[in-house]
Amino acid sequence: MSVSLPRKELFDLPEGVIYLDGNSLGVLPKGAAARAQEVIVDEWGGQLIKAWNTAGWMDLPRKVGNRIAHLIGAPEGSVATGDTLSIKVYQALAAALRMRPDRKVVLSDNGNFPSDLYMAQGLMDTIGKGYALRTPAPVDVMEAITEDVAVVMLTQVDYRTGRMHDMQAITARAHAVGAVMIWDLAHSAGAVPVDISGCGAEFAVGCSYKYLNGGPGAPAFIYVRPDLVSDIQPALAGWLGHDAPFAMELAYRPAMSTERMRVGTPSILQLAVLDHALKVWEGVTLDEVRAASIELSDLFIAEVEARCPSLVLASPRDPNVRGSQVSFSFDHGYPAMQALIDRGVIGDFRAPDIMRFGFTPLYIDKQDVLNAARIVEEVILGEIWREAKYQTVSRVT
Amino acid sequence: MSVSLPRKELFDLPEGVIYLDGNSLGVLPKGAAARAQEVIVDEWGGQLIKAWNTAGWMDLPRKVGNRIAHLIGAPEGSVATGDTLSIKVYQALAAALRMRPDRKVVLSDNGNFPSDLYMAQGLMDTIGKGYALRTPAPVDVMEAITEDVAVVMLTQVDYRTGRMHDMQAITARAHAVGAVMIWDLAHSAGAVPVDISGCGAEFAVGCSYKYLNGGPGAPAFIYVRPDLVSDIQPALAGWLGHDAPFAMELAYRPAMSTERMRVGTPSILQLAVLDHALKVWEGVTLDEVRAASIELSDLFIAEVEARCPSLVLASPRDPNVRGSQVSFSFDHGYPAMQALIDRGVIGDFRAPDIMRFGFTPLYIDKQDVLNAARIVEEVILGEIWREAKYQTVSRVT
Structure with missing residues (x-):
């Protein structure tokens, strides 16, 4: 494990919590609240409309895009930010389908995050x-x-099992048959090394509130392979993707860069917090993070399996095909997860029976993993999940 | 004018500024920064993933939607929030076109905000x-x-001229010929009384960072006439518009409410600030705001026309067909606006020659209008806009 990880000192972690849900919502980076304060009080409050220029709001989406590009092996200027991941999926798929007008099949998998499939269904119905x-x-x-x-x-890392597709091989196969490749990096960006340029995929999309710690509802991103940008036809042809938004022309004319994948007015507050959150990656390599993640995940699997035979590993055992999470199947996974959360071990539950634990080496270490495994044992072997209060918790997330 | 307006004490207004650009970006409501702090530190930082339930994040989009519904004459539960206005335009138009499959014409006007037209073009190209x-x-x-x-x-209030369409008459005409009606309320919500239920339009959309003071990039909203909701086919079929998002079904099945117009994970930070900002409307009626707005706008027109004959009124003189802004045409409008801004009168410029001034009676009063008119005179009659520094300012917004 790298000597530089974890970097707990860069985050505000609550006392008494072992947070194994950074794959769902990352933790709060120190200084994020102060940055938000500055944006609200000094920039919005003090500079008002002028802040679009004087506080750099106009440039913020591109600046954040470049920080993300650095983490997914993309060149500067190839990543646009904004909207939600579902919107970015729609944009990528709509553009991709127009590149292959004679073909009518979209191939995904049944482990993909449902919203990606829903957006595809909505687009196909619209066309x-x-x-x-x-x-x-x-x-x-x-x-x-x-x-x-x-x-x-496809989503590279399966949100339930953590199973990881081989981006290089699948992209090569897609290209061999003349198909366009879109990768959803929701569970990859900031979790595993990604070489989006190297694999040659046409599009990639992702979100920033998981491993990138951008906060609840932080903006999404989209990568377009640079050689294709000028031919992409944006379905969501918003004014901020226009070549000259403030010329107020009546006809859409897309920007000659990835910025054409922008749509409407960016959520400045969320972008500013995300921009700040991405600073924690300065000086960290994804190779370090990945090595630490594998060590932590392997340790967790070994500890939990040794202690709790009733939990069945639902993630690949081979770390090379597993993302930065470990999932176990357990019939009583929902109440068991509630009991764990009550005891300070925060993971989450995904239907039908998956207990998910995410490993984020920026702020999780071996001692956390050992403590978590001990508490899992307590809940499972002690059958604490049978307590009435855990059986009746309403299931919202 | 109502005795209760303005309510300057509810806002943090910068010293020495007369802000006549609330039609572009509203001012900072007091307490917004504290609310953001709470969301970031206590909710995100302290409660982490649990905050979706414990801090009410799951309910926030609907809660904010209900606050907006109240301001546009819509019933509870009929307004969904999130995304940007451009996205909401796309959703409304895509749904509307599916309601009239045998017709191929979308009618807007050349005064509509370009992004609405661009989104329509993008959708039509996609279909x-x-x-x-x-x-x-x-x-x-x-x-x-x-x-x-x-x-x-159509956008009810023209972003350049402030000219206002008659919602009632146009909607009636649209329905008489069997067309579906979509109103963009970007410059209406919080500016003029809107009776969206009363006019019978099928859809309305709008943004919240103008007269609703939600801050830069605050979420948009969409209204769907309640009797139609269950037949609407969402083009942007995101998981949070699904009837059971956390069931993680493979097939999209829309929620049986306006919530089906939601798409992805909501921007909680912006929504929380908007929710706070909307509290300033408690106890205020749009009729009061409208009466004050007309008084302020009429005064500004009279004062400016009396002082500056070279400025040509580009807004309707009749307040009944004018929104809450006043525009003047002036060949040197761009440098003149820069000179005004330098002197603390903040309006904005819209191509080709429009100087825009927005009137927001929540925080602008008669004395502000008189002071602004005096400074306009100073800049125009003194030809201060001829100074080299105003001629060379780069034109971003």
Whole structure:
């Protein structure tokens, strides 16, 4: 493990909590509240409309995009930020389908995050020309990439199991059959080394509130392979993707850069906090993070399996095909997770029976993992999840 | 004028500034920074993922939607919030076009905010079935509503001139020819009384960073007429518009309420600030605001016209067809506005020659208007805009 990790001193972590849910909502970076205060009081309050120029708001989406580009192996200027991940999925898929007008099949997998599939369904219904969405099991994706596929759209790391697709091999296969490749990096950016340029994919999208610690509802991002940008036809043709937004022309004319994937007025407050949050990555490499993540995850698996035979590993055992999370199947996963949370071990539950634990080496260390495993044992072997209060908790998330 | 306006004590207004740009970015409500601090430190930092339930984040979009509903004459539960206005335009238009599958014409006007037109163009290109966008001059809209029109999509108050469409009459005409009506309330919500239920329009959209003071990039909103909701087919079929987002079903199944117009994870920080900002409307009626706005606008027109004959009124003189802004045409409008801003009178400029001044009676009073008119005179009659520094300022906004 790298000597420089964890960097707990850069975060405000609550006392008495072992937070294994950074794969859902990252923790609060120190200084984020002060930065928000500055944006609200000094910039909005003090500079008002002028702040778009004087406080750098106009440049913020691109600046944040460049910070993210650095973390996913993308060149400067190739990543646009804003909106939500679902919107970015729609933009990427709409543009990709227009690149292959003679094909009608979108290939994803049944482990993809549902919103990606829903957005594809909504888009295909909107176009309404006999498109089909195929969702084989993740392990069957490679052989499902056939010559009728227009677009392969996958999330690299499965949100439930943590199983990781081979971006290089799948992209190569997609290209071999003439399909366009879209990668959703929701559980990859800031978690595993990504070489989006190297794999040659046309598009990548992702969110920033998980491993990038941007805060609840932080903006999403989209990467477009630079050689394609000038041919991309944005379905969501918003004014801030226009080549000259303030010329107020009546006809849409997209910017000659990835900025054409911007849509409306950016959420400055969230972007400023995200910009601040991304500073914690200065001086950290994803290789270090990945090495630490594997060490922590392997340790957690070993400890939990040794202590709790009723929990069945739902993640790949081979760390090379596992993202930065560990999932266990357990019939009583929902109440068990509530009991864990009550005891300060925060993971989450995903239907139907998955207990998820995310590992974020920026602020989680071996001692946290050992403590967490001990508390898991307490809850599972002690059957604490049977207590009435955990059986009746309403299930919102 | 109502005795209760202005309510300057509810806002943090910078010293020495007369802010006539609340129609672009509203001012900072007192307490907004403290609310943001609370969300960041106590909720995100302290409660982490649990805050979706414990801090009410899950309910925030609906709560804010209900506050906005109250201001536009919409019933509880009929307004969904999130995303940007451009996205909401796309959603409304996509749904509206599906309601009239046999018609191919979208009618707007050439005074509409360009992003609305761009989004329509992007949608029509995406559907790709011979749709046409017609953009007559605003005054010619009524007679352009013919039986081939699928959707009439207009912004009630013209962003440049402040000219106001008659919502009631135009909606009635649209319905008479079988067209669907979409109103963009960007310059209406919080500025003029709107009775969206009363006019019977199918959809309305708007933004919250202008007259609603939600801050830069605050979320947008969309209203769907309640009797139609269950038949609306969302083009942007995101997981938070799903009937059971956390069931993680593979197929999209929209919520049985306006919530189906939600898309992805909401920007909690911006929503919380907006929720706070909307509290200033408690106890204020739009009728009071409107009466004060007309008084302030009429006064400004009279004062400026008496002092500066070279400024040509670009807004309707009749306050009944004018929103809450006053625009003047002036060949040297851009440098003149820079000179005004330098002297503490903040309006803005819109191509090609429009000097815009917005009137927000919550925090602008008669003395402000008189002072502003005096400074306008100083800049225009003194030809201060000829100074080299105003001629060379780069034109970003």
